[in-house]
Amino acid sequence: MAPNAFAPARLGALGLRNRVIKTATYEGMSPGGVPSDALVEHHRALAAGGVGMTTVAYCAVSADGRTFADQMCMRRETVAPLRRVTDAVHREGGAASLQLGHCGWFTKNAALSTWFPRGPSLTLNQYGLSAGKPLALAMNEGEIAQVVEDFGRAAGLAREAGFDAVELHLGHGYLLSQFLCPATNRRSDAWGGDLGGRARLPLGVLRRVREVVGPGYPILCKTNLRDGFRGGLELEDSVGLAKLLEAEGADALVLSGGFTSRTPFYLFRGRRPLAEMIDAEKSPLQKLALRWFGKKVIREYPFEEMYFLPQAREVRRAVQMPLVLLGGIVSRENVDRAMLEGFDFVALGRALIADPDLVRRMESDPGARSRCTHCNVCVAEMDRGGVRCVLDGPRPA
Ligand SMILES: Cc1cc2nc3c(=O)[nH]c(=O)nc-3n(C[C@H](O)[C@H](O)[C@H](O)COP(=O)(O)O)c2cc1C
Helix, strand or coil, X not given: CCCCCCCCEEECCEEECCCEEECCCCCCCCHHHXXXXXXXXXXXXXXXXXXXXXXXXXXXXXXXXXXXXXXXXXXXXXXXHHHHHHHHHHHCCCEEEEEEXXXXXXXXXXXXXXXXXXXXXXXXXXXXXXXXXXXXXXCXXXXXXXXXXXXXXXXXXXXXXXXXXXXXXXXXXXXXXXXXXXXXXXXXXXXXXXXXXXXXXXXXXXXXXXXXXXXXXXXXXXXXXXXXCCCCCCHHHHHHHHHHHHHCCCCEEEEECCECCCXXXXXXXXXXXXXXXXXXXCXXXXXXXXXXXXXXXXXXECCCCCCCHHHHHHHHXXXXXXXXXXXXXXXXXXXXXXXXXXXXXXXXXXXXXXXXXXXXXXXHCCCCECCCCCCCHHHHCCCCCCCCCHHHCCCCC
């Protein structure tokens, strides 16, 4: 029988009050890299709204792992402000996870310690053009070893900050995903080639994080089912990756897709908010590029409820470990269906940005559904004073 999504569940050694997770959605609430009061309130409200676990988004494991200069980065000084977030979430009866990532070459951060950003292989970085970072170099052995150490150190600090779990970002075209993707990892050494070679860094990161946090502490991995472009990671390899991560002791996989530099809206589906993206863009050069080439390079994908389900089923068939279904889950009906399909948890992004109290409503009303229209303005404007739903009306001055 399918589990009740609204009854307590276990993730590793952690007890959760239900099986609904707020997935990582970049909050834009860490000016200067410091978690703000707004971030505390954002996650408190989600916990008050009933989520089993909320995920604080996209924390870089090192200063050079940031996509934007204002992004949160795990340092000792970040622990105290993050402790305020986890305390607030715990007081509301929820659990908190921290998403840890490294952007690789996908950066527009001018304040890097090296002139060129680093990734698996030499590449152009159009996204970094306005920051004077249009080219990225291949990492050497020392730099790869440093990334592994940085993930371990950041996970240790996350635990110190009171997080109940960490989520390693292996998807969406950031560093670990760049290593996994055949088109962006053209290395001929032990860190490239077949899936075993391309997965060596992500698996090394997982191993190191496990050493630091110890057994039982939940480590989730957010992975791509498909990158969404020719030459990218395909389902066959993502199923293989799931088996490798299961064998290495990951506690759960959050199944996503898309490559931010190539197929950003493969992640989200729904409306392409080009006008709002142009409006929100701070760099005049990037604004112009979006105006001229936006329609051509940013493809639109129609929204469907539970849009990753068909591909996620293939992973479900291949592994026994807990799986989190993500992508277009907007209603109690979707949540029940995910349980019937054999998924252990569901993760919701936009539906909970629109309706932070949705889980409480879903618990008592089988007809409950989010008001989100997948207009994706929250995506276009996330870095404009904090992520929010446009249906709430104009942003307060
Ligand atoms: C405003 C916004 C910001 C996002 N930022 C992140 C992020 O920092 N890290 C991440 O892994 N995914 C991010 N995502 C993607 C979501 O985690 C999720 O994969 C996607 O929104 C699909 O889920 P949904 O249909 O429930 O919204 C973001 C999504 C939105 C809407």
